[in-house]
Amino acid sequence: xxxxxxxxxxxxxxxxQEVTLRCKPISGHDYLFWYRQTMxxxxxxxxxxxxxxxxxxxxxxxxxFSAKMPNASFSTLKIQPSEPRDSAVYFCASSLRSxxxxxxxxxPGTRLTVT
Amino acid sequence: DAKTTQPPSMDCAEGRAAxxxxxxxxxxxxxxxxxxxxxxxxxPQYIIHGLKNNETNEMASLIITEDRKSSTLILPHxxxxxxAVYYCIVRFSGGSxxxxxxGKGTLLTVNP
Numbered sequence: 315x316x317x318x319x320x321x322x323x324x325x326x327x328x329x330x331q332e333v334t335l336r337c338k339p340i341s342g343h344d345y346l347f348w349y350r351q352t353m354x355x356x357x358x359x360x361x362x363x364x365x366x367x368x369x370x371x372x373x374x375x376x377x378x379f380s381a382k383m384p385n386a387s388f389s390t391l392k393i394q395p396s397e398p399r400d401s402a403v404y405f406c407a408s409s410l411r412s413x414x415x416x417x418x419x420x421x422p423g424t425r426l427t428v429t
Numbered sequence: 430d431a432k433t434t435q436p437p438s439m440d441c442a443e444g445r446a447a448x449x450x451x452x453x454x455x456x457x458x459x460x461x462x463x464x465x466x467x468x469x470x471x472x473p474q475y476i477i478h479g480l481k482n483n484e485t486n487e488m489a490s491l492i493i494t495e496d497r498k499s500s501t502l503i504l505p506h507x508x509x510x511x512x513a514v515y516y517c518i519v520r521f522s523g524g525s526x527x528x529x530x531x532g533k534g535t536l537l538t539v540n541p
Contacts, residue, residue: 357473357531359529362528405472405473416461416463416478418473418529420472420474422472423472
């Protein structure tokens with residue numbers, strides 16, 4: 315399996331522009347997570363889905379952020395409009411719940427820079 | 430989920446065992462201990478998890494004290510590639526809450 319795939323790997327945009335990050339989870343996994351990592355705040359969970367349905371979006375910082383999962387093999391995280399403080403590495407992870415295991419498989423991340 | 434405390438950094442010589450401690454004194458009976466690591470510029474990677482018994486896999490061993498208030502992750506023969514931030518996470522195994530909360534972790538530096 316190719317693992318979790320994220321695109322783009324790097325994104326540089328200007329303040330006010332719309333940014334869309336993409337994620338393809340591991341085939342067969344039923345959970346998908348979006349995280350954001352910064353030096354100041356560490357690794358934060360933004361939102362997660364189960365069977366394509368958003369379960370908990372309490373970590374989404376504000377209305378400028380939205381996430382969708384139209385099918386089991388694709389998810390997007392959109393920021394509109396973007397601001398410099400959104401600069402971070404955004405990770406997508408997927409998981410298949412099995413017993414006590416909460417093994418999440420992370421993608422390589424998208425490094426977002428908003429100027 | 431119970432709070433965890435880890436040292437911010439540790440050093441280890443290449444080829445020696447790396448023992449990473451984690452304190453989770455408020456852990457409850459149905460909470461598991463999970464370990465993840467994050468190598469620089471990569472996404473976190475699952476290492477191991479356990480409830481009360483010691484666990485071992487191809488990557489590491491997890492030793493949980495009898496009172497479950499602390500645990501130690503052991504990398505038996507550390508290599509330079511094991512340099513990473515190691516996260517100890519405690520979470521409830523049941524219910525519908527499927528979140529993992531990452532703290533600051535321990536930066537392990539393996540020296541040649």
